[in-house]
Amino acid sequence: MKRTFRGGVVFPAALRDKKETALASSFLPILPKQLHLSLRQRNTELEPTVAVGDTIRIGEPLAVDPTGTIPPLHCGISGTVTAIERSLATLDGIPATVITVTNDGSHTFGSLLPPLPENASRDALIQRMYDAGLVGMGGAGFPTHRKYQTDTVRHLLINACECEPYLAGDVRLCIEQADTLTEGIRLFAAAAGIPLREAVFCTESPAAAARLSGLGVRTVLLRGRYPQGSERQLIAAVFGREIPGGCFPADCGFLVSNSATAIAMAEAAHGLPLTHRSVTVSGEVARPVNLLAPIGTPISDLIELAAPLVSGRRCRYIAGGPMTGTRIATLAAGLPKTCGGITVLPAHRTKESACIRCGGCVRVCPAGLMPFRIEAAYLAGERDDTATACISCGCCSYVCPAKRNLAAHIGKARSEMRQRS
Numbered sequence: 001m002k003r004t005f006r007g008g009v010v011f012p013a014a015l016r017d018k019k020e021t022a023l024a025s026s027f028l029p030i031l032p033k034q035l036h037l038s039l040r041q042r043n044t045e046l047e048p049t050v051a052v053g054d055t056i057r058i059g060e061p062l063a064v065d066p067t068g069t070i071p072p073l074h075c076g077i078s079g080t081v082t083a084i085e086r087s088l089a090t091l092d093g094i095p096a097t098v099i100t101v102t103n104d105g106s107h108t109f110g111s112l113l114p115p116l117p118e119n120a121s122r123d124a125l126i127q128r129m130y131d132a133g134l135v136g137m138g139g140a141g142f143p144t145h146r147k148y149q150t151d152t153v154r155h156l157l158i159n160a161c162e163c164e165p166y167l168a169g170d171v172r173l174c175i176e177q178a179d180t181l182t183e184g185i186r187l188f189a190a191a192a193g194i195p196l197r198e199a200v201f202c203t204e205s206p207a208a209a210a211r212l213s214g215l216g217v218r219t220v221l222l223r224g225r226y227p228q229g230s231e232r233q234l235i236a237a238v239f240g241r242e243i244p245g246g247c248f249p250a251d252c253g254f255l256v257s258n259s260a261t262a263i264a265m266a267e268a269a270h271g272l273p274l275t276h277r278s279v280t281v282s283g284e285v286a287r288p289v290n291l292l293a294p295i296g297t298p299i300s301d302l303i304e305l306a307a308p309l310v311s312g313r314r315c316r317y318i319a320g321g322p323m324t325g326t327r328i329a330t331l332a333a334g335l336p337k338t339c340g341g342i343t344v345l346p347a348h349r350t351k352e353s354a355c356i357r358c359g360g361c362v363r364v365c366p367a368g369l370m371p372f373r374i375e376a377a378y379l380a381g382e383r384d385d386t387a388t389a390c391i392s393c394g395c396c397s398y399v400c401p402a403k404r405n406l407a408a409h410i411g412k413a414r415s416e417m418r419q420r421s
């Protein structure tokens with residue numbers, strides 16, 4: 001059955017074609033000479049467990065959070081730790097401690113975690129999420145072990161919507177690793193304390209849905225619409241349930257996990273910590289590519305493989321897709337666990353004009369807000385509490401004929417409100 005949610009946008013055929021082109025690209029190998037791993041994870045600085053000069057092998061830990069809140073960071077290549085220093089070479093340009101590992105080319109594995117038994121307990125599965133360094137790989141990076149520490153879950157949604165333009169690595173991974181994904185979904189259901197029949201694989205890709213069919217997991221094929229990959233919109237599309245403002249999905253019995261995280265869980269159960277991730281390099285490039293890259297691979301190495309068309313012209317590099325992604329401050333930064341795409345776009349400035357009250361932003365807002373009114377309040381220095389319900393999807397800015405930077409202004413209004421409260 002094809003379902004959807006309220007609001008949102010359907011992208012034009014040209015953008016959908018670019019996604020299909022990216023989806024057709026099987027994963028290319030990448031062997032970076034160095035990794036640059038930022039220790040800042042969700043505003044917490046991890047502490048290094050290695051020193052400069054140490055030898056390190058694939059799967060070994062590089063840094064931990066002494067409070068146990070953020071899971072450890074592991075190494076995806078074998079080689080030597082050549083630097084641990086405060087650096088501006090981070091995705092957002094904010095200084096952080098960065099570990100540099102130089103590849104010895106031998107691709108040697110360290111001693112991995114012991115494999116989990118078939119019938120591992122919930123506690124053992126949740127502990128493994130932590131030990132293997134699992135975080136939500138869809139973008140938010142919330143620690144997976146904390147997400148599953150709840151007894152209120154009745155339904156598990158495995159999110160393979162990847163609804164941003166250009167990006168296709170997660171869906172490609174589902175197609176190529178369907179058996180591993182199925183195993184990960186089974187483990188997630190067990191960790192959530194629910195039967196496998198309450199888990200649903202959700203995708204907009206007929207190819208991914210077809211690949212999963214017959215593997216014992218309920219699959220829902222959704223009509224392509226942005227931002228279907230957002231938790232609340234996905235729950236609305238699949239179950240017809242609106243999560244009330246101020247509640248988390250888990251409060252209403254729902255848990256949403258990204259499909260790439262489920263695959264990482266299956267690998268973790270076999271002893272492999274999270275060291276690599278899928279990433280699509282696309283946008284205005286000659287050849288969109290999907291890569292399975294070690295965490296910490298320099299962004300410049302990733303872009304090189306996609307042969308940018310816009311070289312010679314000024315371009316913007318976005319971590320993620322063009323709707324919710326953030327500008328990359330330097331191409332020397334390493335790939336974080338949370339980044340599933342690098343989008344290369346021509347640099348251009350659009351000039352805002354006055355709102356013409358067309359109502360377009362209201363029609364597309366999946367959160368049911370009045371973006372033009374919230375923006376006007378923000379620019380006038382007034383407070384509009386409805387801004388707190390904004391999910392930063394960018395639909396309002398995308399459709400605005402006056403090219404108003406609505407999502408950015410509303411995002412600022414929301415952060416200012418959070419800081420004051």
Ligand code: SF4
Nearest residue numbers: 365390391393394396
């Ligand atoms: S106001 Fe927020 S939720 Fe609504 S369309 Fe704009 S960015 Fe999306």
Ligand code: SF4
Nearest residue numbers: 355356358359361400
């Ligand atoms: S879409 Fe743009 S022009 Fe139309 S009402 Fe919203 S802010 Fe105004």
